[in-house]
Structure formats: C-alpha cells, structure tokens
Amino acid sequence: MAKELLKGNDAFAEAAIRAGCEAYFGYPITPQTEALEHMSKRMPELRRVFLQAESEVAAINMVYGAACAGVRTMTSSSSPGISLMMEGLSYIAGSEVPVVVVNVMRGGPGLGNIAPSQADYNQMVKGGGHGDYHPIVLAPATVQEMIDLTVEAFDLAEKYRTIVAILADGSLGQIMEPAELPPMQPVRKLKDRPSWALTGAKKRDPNIISSIYIDPVEEEKVNLRLMAKKAEIEANEVRFRELLLDDAEFAVVAFGTAGRIAQSAITEARAEGIKVGLMRPISLFPFPYERIHQLADEVKAMLVVEMNGGQMLEDVRLGVEGKVPVSFYGRMGGMVPMPEEVLEEIQKLARSVKN
Amino acid sequence: MTNPEMVESLIYEKPESLTDIGTHYCPGCTHGISHRLIAEVIDEMGAREDIIGIAPVGCAVFAYNYFNMDFAEAAHGRAPAMATGVKRVNPDKVVFTYQGDGDLASIGAAEILHATGRGENITVIFINNAIYGMTGGQMAPTTLPGQRTTSTPLGRDIELHGFPLRMCEILSQMDGAAYIVRRSLHDVAHIRKAKKALRTAFEVQRQGLGFSMVELLSSCPTNWNITAEDSLKWIETHMIPTYPLGDYKVHAALSVK
Ligand SMILES: Cc1ncc(C[n+]2csc(CCOP(=O)(O)OP(=O)(O)O)c2C)c(N)n1
Numbered sequence: 001m002a003k004e005l006l007k008g009n010d011a012f013a014e015a016a017i018r019a020g021c022e023a024y025f026g027y028p029i030t031p032q033t034e035a036l037e038h039m040s041k042r043m044p045e046l047r048r049v050f051l052q053a054e055s056e057v058a059a060i061n062m063v064y065g066a067a068c069a070g071v072r073t074m075t076s077s078s079s080p081g082i083s084l085m086m087e088g089l090s091y092i093a094g095s096e097v098p099v100v101v102v103n104v105m106r107g108g109p110g111l112g113n114i115a116p117s118q119a120d121y122n123q124m125v126k127g128g129g130h131g132d133y134h135p136i137v138l139a140p141a142t143v144q145e146m147i148d149l150t151v152e153a154f155d156l157a158e159k160y161r162t163i164v165a166i167l168a169d170g171s172l173g174q175i176m177e178p179a180e181l182p183p184m185q186p187v188r189k190l191k192d193r194p195s196w197a198l199t200g201a202k203k204r205d206p207n208i209i210s211s212i213y214i215d216p217v218e219e220e221k222v223n224l225r226l227m228a229k230k231a232e233i234e235a236n237e238v239r240f241r242e243l244l245l246d247d248a249e250f251a252v253v254a255f256g257t258a259g260r261i262a263q264s265a266i267t268e269a270r271a272e273g274i275k276v277g278l279m280r281p282i283s284l285f286p287f288p289y290e291r292i293h294q295l296a297d298e299v300k301a302m303l304v305v306e307m308n309g310g311q312m313l314e315d316v317r318l319g320v321e322g323k324v325p326v327s328f329y330g331r332m333g334g335m336v337p338m339p340e341e342v343l344e345e346i347q348k349l350a351r352s353v354k355n
Numbered sequence: 356m357t358n359p360e361m362v363e364s365l366i367y368e369k370p371e372s373l374t375d376i377g378t379h380y381c382p383g384c385t386h387g388i389s390h391r392l393i394a395e396v397i398d399e400m401g402a403r404e405d406i407i408g409i410a411p412v413g414c415a416v417f418a419y420n421y422f423n424m425d426f427a428e429a430a431h432g433r434a435p436a437m438a439t440g441v442k443r444v445n446p447d448k449v450v451f452t453y454q455g456d457g458d459l460a461s462i463g464a465a466e467i468l469h470a471t472g473r474g475e476n477i478t479v480i481f482i483n484n485a486i487y488g489m490t491g492g493q494m495a496p497t498t499l500p501g502q503r504t505t506s507t508p509l510g511r512d513i514e515l516h517g518f519p520l521r522m523c524e525i526l527s528q529m530d531g532a533a534y535i536v537r538r539s540l541h542d543v544a545h546i547r548k549a550k551k552a553l554r555t556a557f558e559v560q561r562q563g564l565g566f567s568m569v570e571l572l573s574s575c576p577t578n579w580n581i582t583a584e585d586s587l588k589w590i591e592t593h594m595i596p597t598y599p600l601g602d603y604k605v606h607a608a609l610s611v612k
Contacts, residue, residue: 023444049443053436054469061433061466065409065440068427073440091430198425198441200448202404208419210410210428 003178008143009034011179012102012166013076015147017042019154020185021100022071023049025062030114031170032078032104048187056081060088060101067097068209070197071188072154076102078170079120080111082128089163090129094211094222098157100150101135102166104173107334115334116170116257121311124165125284132223134230135163136237137284139255143177149282151182156237158194160229167284169307171257171336234286244270245277250349251295253279253316254305258337262305265342274350284312292319300353301325305342308332325353370394372403374423383576383583385540386414389482390421392550393453397424400557406449407441409434413455414488432463435470438477449560451478456497457487460520464496467526474531474565478556481522481568484575485594492578496520499597504578519597523570527603533565535604539572541590545600555609564606572598 006014013035016024024039036052043050049066053059059075066073077085082103092099105120107113125137136156138149146168153164193199198207213219243263245251254262259280269276279295281288296302301324304313310328317326329345331337369375372394380386397403403424410418412431419426429437434452442450459467459481470477486504487493493506497519501510527535534556538549549571556567572594574586581589 023440025440051439051443054465057433058436058439058466058469061430061436062440062443064429064433065427065437065442066444067440068437069407069441069444071444073444087430088433095427198407198427199445200405200407201423201425206419206423207425208427210419210426212416212428 001180001183003180005176006143006179006181007034007174007176008146008168009104009173010038011143011181012146012150013038014042014181015150016074016100016154017046017048018182018184019151020072020187021048021074021154022187023066023073024075025051025053025059025066025073026075026077027053027056027059027081029078029081031106031116031173032076032102034173035076035102056084057088060085060092063099064088064092064097067092067099068095068198070193070199074100074102076104078104078106079108079117082120082123086129089135090131090133091211092163093129093133093135093226094131095209096161097209098161099163100153100157100166101163102150102168105167105169113334114170116172116307116336117332117334118169118256118258118307119309119311119332120167121284121306121308124167125287133226134233134285135165136160136233136286137165137167138239139167139282139284140172141256141260141280142179143172143175144179145282146172147179147181160233162229162233167256169257170334237283238286238288238291239282240288240291241280241282243278243280245279245295245298248275248277248298249300250274250276250346250353251279251299251302252276252305252342252346253281253292253302253312255281255284255312258305258307261337261339262342264339265346268339268343269346274346276346276350281312287315287319289315289319292316293321296320296323299324301327301349303345303349304328305337305345306330307336370398372397372423374421376420378421379417380414381577383574383586384414385571385573386482388540388546389480389549389571389573390418392546392553393480394422396550396554396557399554402449402557405447406451407445409438409441409450409452411452411454411458412489413458415453415455415482416489418453432458432461433466434458435463435466435475435477435479439470439475442475442477449478449557451480451557453480454482455488456481456483456485456495460496460522467522471526471529471566471568472531474533476560476563476565478560479568480553481570482573483570483598484573486575486578488575488578499593521598523568523603526568531566532604533606534559534567534609536602537570537572537598537600539590539595539600540574541572541587559606559609562608564608570598
C-alpha cells in the first residue's frame with residue numbers, strides 16, 4: 001500500500017479498523033476528537049459498532065462489555081477523559097479482558113489546555129487505577145508509528161489478555177505526515193470468539209467475567225497471576241530505538257515527540273563534535289531498564305528530555321542505578337521544547353563532564 | 356399402605372436457569388424471590404442459552420453465582436453501559452442488568468438515563484429497597500422522607516438530603532423507553548404480577564422494541580431493623596404510597612395484542 005498524507009488521529013483510528021476493531025466507544029475531547037469522528041463515519045460503513053457515549057466513564061464500561069463478548073474493541077481520549085476511565089480500566093485489568101486505549105495527552109493538571117504534553121506518563125505507565133496492574137504502554141513518535149503500534153496493540157492485548165495503551169501527545173494527534181496504512185483485516189466471526197467470551201451459554205457451561213474475589217486468598221492468587229503475566233511481558237515485549245549510540249559519550253533518553261525533538265538536537269550537537277546519541281523507549285511498560293543499565297556503562301552521562309516535570313526520569317534513574325550522572329530537561333503545561341533548548345542542555349552536559 | 360387414589364404431581368422445581376448454590380441473602384430479603392422469578396421466566400422463554408446477565412455492585416454482586424448462564428460483574432452503577440457494550444456486539448442475544456437503587460439511581464444515574472434515552476435494547480431489573488444494603492444501611496436516593504438509615508440517623512431530612520427519586524416516572528418520559536413498570540414483591544398476588552411484567556420486559560427486548568425496565572419494590576429487614584414479616588407490610592404501607600405500582604410506559608406494539 002502506498003504512502004498517503006495522514007493526520008495522526010485519523011491514522012490510528014483507521015489503523016484500528018484495519019486491525020479488525022469491531023467496536024469503538026468514545027467521547028469528544030481535543031486534541032483527540034478526529035479519531036472519534038473518523039470512527040463515526042467508517043465503522044457504520046463497515047457495519048461495525050460506533051457509539052458516542054454519554055461520558056468517558058460510560059465509554060470505558062461499554063468497551064469493557066464489548067471486550068467481555070470477545071471482540072476487538074477500543075476507546076480513545078485525552079488526559080481528563082482518561083482520568084475518568086481509571087475505575088473501568090482497573091476492572092478490565094482485574095477481569096483480564098483485552099482492551100486497547102489511546103491517550104492523546106494534553107497540558108494539565110485540571111482542565112489545563114489542548115496543547116501537547118507527556119504529563120500522564122506516571123498515570124498510564126504505573127497503572128493509574130486502583131490495585132496492582134500494569135497495562136502495556138507504547139509510545140509512538142511519528143504518524144507511521146501511531147499506525148504500526150495500534151495494529152500491534154490489538155495483538156498484544158489478546159496475546160496477554162491485558163490493556164494496551166498507546167501514549168501519544170497532542171502534536172502526534174494533530175500532525176500530518178506521509179504514512180502507510182496496513183491491509184484490511186476482517187472482523188472475527190462469532191464462532192471464532194475466544195472460549196471465555198460471553199456469547200450465551202449454548203451447549204457449554206456458563207462463562208463468568210468478574211473482578212471480585214471476596215476471599216483474600218483467592219484475590220492474592222489473581223494478583224500473583226497478574227504479576228507472572230507482568231514478568232512475561234517484561235521478558236518479551238521491551239521495545240526501543242537507538243540512534244548514534246555506538247561511539248557516544250553522552251546519551252539523551254526521550255520518548256515520543258520529545259524523542260523526535262531530541263533527535264534534531266543530537267544531529268546539531270554531532271555537527272559541533274559532541275559524541276551524543278539517542279535512546280528512545282517505545283515500550284514505556286515494559287520499560288527498557290536493562291538496556292539503560294548497560295548504556296550507563298557505555299556513556300559518561302545521560303540527559304532525559306520530557307514534556308513534563310520529570311516522570312520517565314525516575315525510571316531512567318532506576319535503570320542507571322547511580323552509575324553515571326543523569327540530568328533532566330522538561331517543558332510543561334503544553335509547552336514543547338525547541339531543538340535549540342535541548343542542544344543547549346547537551347552542550348552543558350558535555351562541558352560538565354569534561355571539567 | 357399406598358393409596359391407589361394418590362397421583363404424584365410435581366408442584367415445585369428448581370428452574371434450570373438457577374444453579375444449586377444457596378444464596379448469601381439475609382432471611383426475609385426479596386432478592387431471592389426476584390432471582391427465582393427471572394429464572395422461571397427465562398426457562399419458560401427457552402432463553403437460557405441466549406442470555407447474558409450483568410450483575411451490579413450491591414447485595415446482588417454475586418448474582419452470577421446463582422444464575423446458570425453467562426454473566427459479567429460491572430463496576431458500581433455502570434451495568435447499563437457494560438450491557439450496551441455486550442448487546443451492541445451480540446445483537447441477537449438477550450442482555451439484562453440487575454441493579455439496586457444506589458447502583459441505578461445514584462452513582463449510575465447518568466448511565467441508566469442515557470441507556471433509556473438511546474432506547475438501548477436491553478432489560479433492566481431494578482431492585483428498590485429504599486436503602487444501601489451491602490454497605491450496611493445508608494441512605495439511598497430512594498430512601499423515604501423521615502426514614503432512618505445509618506447515614507440519616509434522625510431520619511431523612513428533605514431540607515438536607517432532598518426528595519426520593521422516582522425512576523419509573525423519570526425514565527418513562529423518555530422516547531427510548533419501551534416498557535417501564537413498577538411492581539412489588541410483598542405478597543403472592545403481587546409476586547405473580549411481577550413475574551408477568553418480567554416476561555413482558557424480556558419479550559419487549561426480543562421484539563427489538565427498545566429499553567425495558569421492571570422496578571421491584573423489595574425488602575431489607577436487616578437494614579430496616581424490623582422483622583421479615585413486618586418488612587413486607589412496610590413495603591405495602593410505606594413504600595407503595597411513595598412509589599405507586601403501575602405501568603408507566605408500554606410500547607404501542609404491546610397493547611394491540
Ligand atoms: C465506586 C464505588 N463507590 C462505592 C462503593 C461501595 N458500595 C458498594 S455497594 C454500595 C451500595 C449498594 O446499594 P444498592 O445499589 O441500593 O444495592 P443493595 O446493596 O441495597 O442491594 C456501595 C455504596 C463501590 N463498591 N464502588
């Protein structure tokens with residue numbers, strides 16, 4: 001399929017459709033709304049389910065219901081809407097049904113604004129709702145990655161019966177770039193729905209989907225199972241991209257849009273003779289702790305760049321374990337760092353280590 | 356010894372739609388009666404293998420243990436949203452929720468209102484016992500003026516807490532509502548009428564006519580602090596005057612029969 005000029009929000013929505021998403025439930029919120037609008041047009045055309053819910057609370061519980069019925073289902077929203085979904089996401093995690101959710105983050109806290117931000121890192125990556133659970137969190141940096149990771153999200157969600165979150169930001173939702181969409185996959189036939197799904201107990205024992213285990217002994221077993229799943233995901237699903245790290249003395253660690261901006265800064269720094277490279281985590285959970293740990297043996301110092309007050313920074317420091325200094329540069333509240341600002345931070349880092 | 360005149364006749368049988376598990380409900384609670392009525396209706400309709408139930412958060416949270424059919428357990432108040440998700444991707448199945456008054460009329464007020472507004476083709480069984488049973492007897496949106504609960508120890512003061520919500524009256528105003536009725540479980544005659552209404556509600560869904568809800572006035576002797584027997588009388592003397600029984604909305608397609 002050829003490349004087309006696509007807007008991030010339309011692109012991930014269409015990618016979901018082509019990945020066989022059978023039911024979408026959502027509520028309008030900028031800077032994500034084009035995804036909902038895209039779904040409102042395309043899903044009925046394909047005789048699939050689109051429903052604008054009365055709230056994000058309702059939307060995530062509709063998704064929960066559709067997931068229990070064994071179909072590929074998703075929602076998308078932006079920061080305040082994702083906050084409203086947290087109870088539902090916790091129930092989904094507790095009942096182990098596969099769900100895809102996209103957060104096109106905006107400036108906060110509170111109503112904040114509609115500008116790009118990465119300030120929901122902690123909320124999404126560390127679970128967000130109540131209880132011990134970890135959604136897989138994937139962070140794209142381009143429209144093409146929005147597409148590819150959305151398709152992958154549905155497979156991962158089903159493989160592990162887990163929530164997979166795409167953590168994007170307002171600029172990725174709004175930007176237009178040439179990108180290639182995947183071929184269309186048909187939706188699953190009723191007879192091919194998973195054996196645990198709620199489809200009516202025809203000639204089989206009833207299926208029950210619940211997240212209540214009133215006996216703590218049983219609930220601990222569920223938690224242990226979730227932890228075992230977490231370990232399996234950590235072992236198999238770490239994803240990151242590296243650039244110019246082979247001979248690097250310094251590493252910038254940044255995800256999503258911040259990673260993309262850091263890439264421009266690194267190109268300029270290299271032109272000035274500073275040996276710096278980029279480590280861009282794509283899976284934020286599972287976080288590439290091991291690679292960061294190794295990297296700390298290869299470079300003299302690291303710089304973390306984020307569009308927040310320093311959230312992934314804590315995970316980088318966990319990986320580094322104090323082996324090298326880790327500095328931080330962040331813009332907040334919807335402000336996006338310019339490559340020159342990041343370049344300046346790289347220059348500072350290079351000077352501080354030389355002296 | 357055996358009387359040749361005597362003929363064996365079966366007068367009581369457990370519906371196939373119920374499991375063998377004994378319920379956890381308190382003595383005198385009417386949840387058990389409503390479970391049985393629903394199960395009988397589902398058996399009579401031959402729908403057990405085509406039905407998906409959604410349990411609430413409340414005393415009926417374990418309903419899925421007692422019903423012998425596919426079931427999910429929703430978050431507090433969100434059963435109508437969850438049922439919407441299940442129904443939209445299983446349009447040929449019968450989908451119902453079973454919800455208490457705190458679940459449906461308080462925390463889940465938005466979800467029930469919009470499920471009705473959309474004419475969502477689901478059936479809702481609404482258990483109104485005028486109290487929060489599961490958490491130990493606090494005020495519900497349906498608690499009567501003056502009624503003592505653990506969070507209205509001096510009785511529900513309408514100046515402070517406002518008035519009871521009458522959900523049948525509210526929801527029946529909406530165009531999406533196809534069948535909205537209130538029944539009571541306080542005596543045999545009323546229990547029979549309740550069963551008929553449940554049957555109609557499920558038939559409404561099968562015919563695709565839209566949203567159906569049966570409200571059942573129910574007892575909670577434990578949290579009302581009265582005997583089981585008195586609790587049934589209390590439904591009649593106190594609840595029915597505030598929550599009149601009747602048909603609040605009946606789809607035109609039903610009256611032509
Ligand atoms: C979000 C949330 N808030 C509060 C609770 C606590 N809670 C559990 S059941 C319940 C009230 C249920 O009352 P009702 O719906 O009337 O059902 P009943 O127990 O009387 O059958 C409450 C407040 C909860 N589980 N979740």
